[in-house]
Amino acid sequence: MEAVTGTAFVVATILKTIVFFIILLLGVALSTYMERKVAGFMQDRSGPNRVGPLGLLQVMADGLKFILKEEVTPGTAHKKFFILAPALALFPATVLFGVIPLGSPLPTPWGRVDMIVADVPVGFLYVLAIASLAVYGVVMAGWSSNSKYSFLGGLRGSAQMISYEIGLAMSLVPVLMLAGNVEMPVLVSMQQSFAAGPATYGMWFILPLMLSGFFFIVSGLAETNRVPFDLPEAEAEIVGGYHTEYSSMKFGMFFLGEYFHLITTGALISVFFLGGWDIPFWQGDNIRVLADGTVIGDPTWWKTLLTLVAFTMKTTFFVVFFMFIRWTIPRFRYDQLMDLGWKVFIPALMAYIMLTAIAIFALDAAGVPVGLRFSAALFGLNFVLMLIFLFALDRGRLVMGATARTRAVPGVTAATASEGD
Amino acid sequence: MIADFFFVLFAVMAIGGATAMVFARNPLASLLYLVMAFFALSGIFVLLDAHFIAAVNLIVYAGAILVLFLFVIMLLNLGRTEKSDLRGPLYRIIGIVVAGAFFGLLLVMLRGGHATSMAGGMGQATIDAMLESQGAVGIVAEPMFRSYLVPFEITSLLLLVAIVGAIVLARRKAP
Numbered sequence: 001m002e003a004v005t006g007t008a009f010v011v012a013t014i015l016k017t018i019v020f021f022i023i024l025l026l027g028v029a030l031s032t033y034m035e036r037k038v039a040g041f042m043q044d045r046s047g048p049n050r051v052g053p054l055g056l057l058q059v060m061a062d063g064l065k066f067i068l069k070e071e072v073t074p075g076t077a078h079k080k081f082f083i084l085a086p087a088l089a090l091f092p093a094t095v096l097f098g099v100i101p102l103g104s105p106l107p108t109p110w111g112r113v114d115m116i117v118a119d120v121p122v123g124f125l126y127v128l129a130i131a132s133l134a135v136y137g138v139v140m141a142g143w144s145s146n147s148k149y150s151f152l153g154g155l156r157g158s159a160q161m162i163s164y165e166i167g168l169a170m171s172l173v174p175v176l177m178l179a180g181n182v183e184m185p186v187l188v189s190m191q192q193s194f195a196a197g198p199a200t201y202g203m204w205f206i207l208p209l210m211l212s213g214f215f216f217i218v219s220g221l222a223e224t225n226r227v228p229f230d231l232p233e234a235e236a237e238i239v240g241g242y243h244t245e246y247s248s249m250k251f252g253m254f255f256l257g258e259y260f261h262l263i264t265t266g267a268l269i270s271v272f273f274l275g276g277w278d279i280p281f282w283q284g285d286n287i288r289v290l291a292d293g294t295v296i297g298d299p300t301w302w303k304t305l306l307t308l309v310a311f312t313m314k315t316t317f318f319v320v321f322f323m324f325i326r327w328t329i330p331r332f333r334y335d336q337l338m339d340l341g342w343k344v345f346i347p348a349l350m351a352y353i354m355l356t357a358i359a360i361f362a363l364d365a366a367g368v369p370v371g372l373r374f375s376a377a378l379f380g381l382n383f384v385l386m387l388i389f390l391f392a393l394d395r396g397r398l399v400m401g402a403t404a405r406t407r408a409v410p411g412v413t414a415a416t417a418s419e420g421d
Numbered sequence: 422m423i424a425d426f427f428f429v430l431f432a433v434m435a436i437g438g439a440t441a442m443v444f445a446r447n448p449l450a451s452l453l454y455l456v457m458a459f460f461a462l463s464g465i466f467v468l469l470d471a472h473f474i475a476a477v478n479l480i481v482y483a484g485a486i487l488v489l490f491l492f493v494i495m496l497l498n499l500g501r502t503e504k505s506d507l508r509g510p511l512y513r514i515i516g517i518v519v520a521g522a523f524f525g526l527l528l529v530m531l532r533g534g535h536a537t538s539m540a541g542g543m544g545q546a547t548i549d550a551m552l553e554s555q556g557a558v559g560i561v562a563e564p565m566f567r568s569y570l571v572p573f574e575i576t577s578l579l580l581l582v583a584i585v586g587a588i589v590l591a592r593r594k595a596p
Contacts, residue, residue: 010423078449080450081449081453084453120467120472121472121552121556121557122472122473122475122476122557122558125472125473125476125477125480125558126476128476128480128484129463129476129477129479129480129483129484130479132479132480132483132484132485132488133479133483133484135484135488136456136488136491139488139491139492139495143449143495151495154495155495158488158491158492162488165484181556182556182557182558183556
């Protein structure tokens with residue numbers, strides 16, 4: 001089936017933009033509610049339960065409160081930039097969503113409609129380009145507030161985001177080496193399996209590229225500026241960080257931006273490592289559009305619906321996962337954060353990219369065809385590498401445990417052992 | 422039709438941003454106008470089917486180099502309204518002459534038909550076929566890593582020298 005063209009294409013794109021944006025906004029509203037419910041669950045209390053059934057209208061009440069609160073602009077602030085900063089913070093996470101494939105193509109009487117707002121030929125590079133702009137909002141907010149706490153928060157935020165951006169980009173290099181393409185829909189279809197057409201890996205990339213996925217999830221979490229990476233807004237040290245001076249809906253935009261970012265990060269992890277909209281253990285949803293326009297597979301409207309649900313579930317899983325992390329793990333110290341980024345992640349990623357490249361080259365040289373056996377071999381390699389990496393990162397803390405170490409070395413008490421770390 | 426509209430939009434944004442960047446008194450405002458100009462340039466690259474260049478333009482300039490500028494402006498606290506850089510009649514005359522010469526050069530190239538030959542004489546059909554067979558990244562990667570591998574590696578060596586030099590300068594103790 002041919003893709004829609006002409007006027008139908010314009011109408012379809014506008015409709016997709018509006019519908020996806022509304023869904024994204026709803027998702028953001030629900031995730032602010034969910035965050036408080038998860039916090040309540042983790043701390044053994046109820047969370048919001050007064051406004052509306054199950055407290056669901058709490059989101060509306062919060063929104064109304066944001067709008068009705070008095071808006072204060074500090075007298076010493078640089079006014080133009082002060083107002084511009086919240087918009088700059090909100091912009092990248094929303095625009096990123098445009099290149100994420102959300103479901104299988106939808107057949108309509110006018111032609112095939114792909115469930116992606118903009119299928120740009122450089123999908124992956126677009127993600128990097130827009131993600132690298134996220135730092136402007138934080139820096140601008142910190143600087144234009146003209147207060148030392150905001151400024152410190154802005155500096156911390158920008159240093160952190162720049163550092164982890166490198167990890168984010170590098171952790172995707174193995175994915176690109178495996179997929180051999182940067183277009184997002186192709187990345188999804190490479191993780192499915194087809195009876196006909198070009199060879200694919202038939203396995204979600206989280207398995208053959210486990211370590212890559214680990215790095216991407218951690219770096220993505222750092223990019224969202226959430227606990228344990230929320231140094232830019234560490235309330236115990238620098239009041240509220242870069243948004244200290246913001247009030248009312250201007251603060252609300254930073255708040256919403258964080259949740260936009262959270263959902264976008266979850267969606268990106270799903271696309272790169274969890275097969276995007278692919279439904280596991282079912283071949284019927286495997287639909288691929290080749291570069292010359294031929295469609296492999298059989299697109300129907302209910303498959304589109306099912307794959308949309310599958311994608312939403314994967315994204316929601318990561319959103320909830322990040323919320324669990326927020327209420328479980330304490331905040332890093334700033335030097336630990338920088339050490340992890342520069343001294344652990346980047347060297348480890350360089351070694352990992354080399355190893356993956358060698359492995360792919362060796363498998364190609366050995367004549368293993370692209371397919372399940374290829375990815376199974378990579379999975380074996382990654383499993384071993386993952387064990388080695390986690391063991392090295394652990395340095396005998398969790399695996400062996402402090403008590404076991406004390407027992408292993410006679411004359412060393414738990415107190416002196418922890419001093420030596 | 423739509424392409425024409427977007428070309429005019431991006432062209433106005435690019436020229437307006439670049440002009441405003443020169444005339445803005447506040448360094449930070451200059452920087453933001455420059456970001457806008459880069460954004461518009463990327464848009465024009467996309468209209469020219471140069472998707473890879475568009476993305477890299479944003480990653481390298483808007484995402485990395487201008488953030489560095491932002492750091493310097495913030496850390497040195499230069500964000501106050503400064504006097505214009507266009508000081509004295511001599512600077513103005515030099516500026517007008519250089520800009521005029523550059524504009525003239527562009528005009529000559531446009532009228533002499535050199536503008537089309539800069540794309541290697543390839544028509545739209547050839548570019549479309551290459552995009553389809555190699556992808557937006559492949560078009561750039563093929564010549565870079567096959568025909569021009571050695572110049573490419575030498576360039577990266579040059580960058581390495583610059584990085585080492587910067588570290589040496591930064592570590593040298595003041596006399």
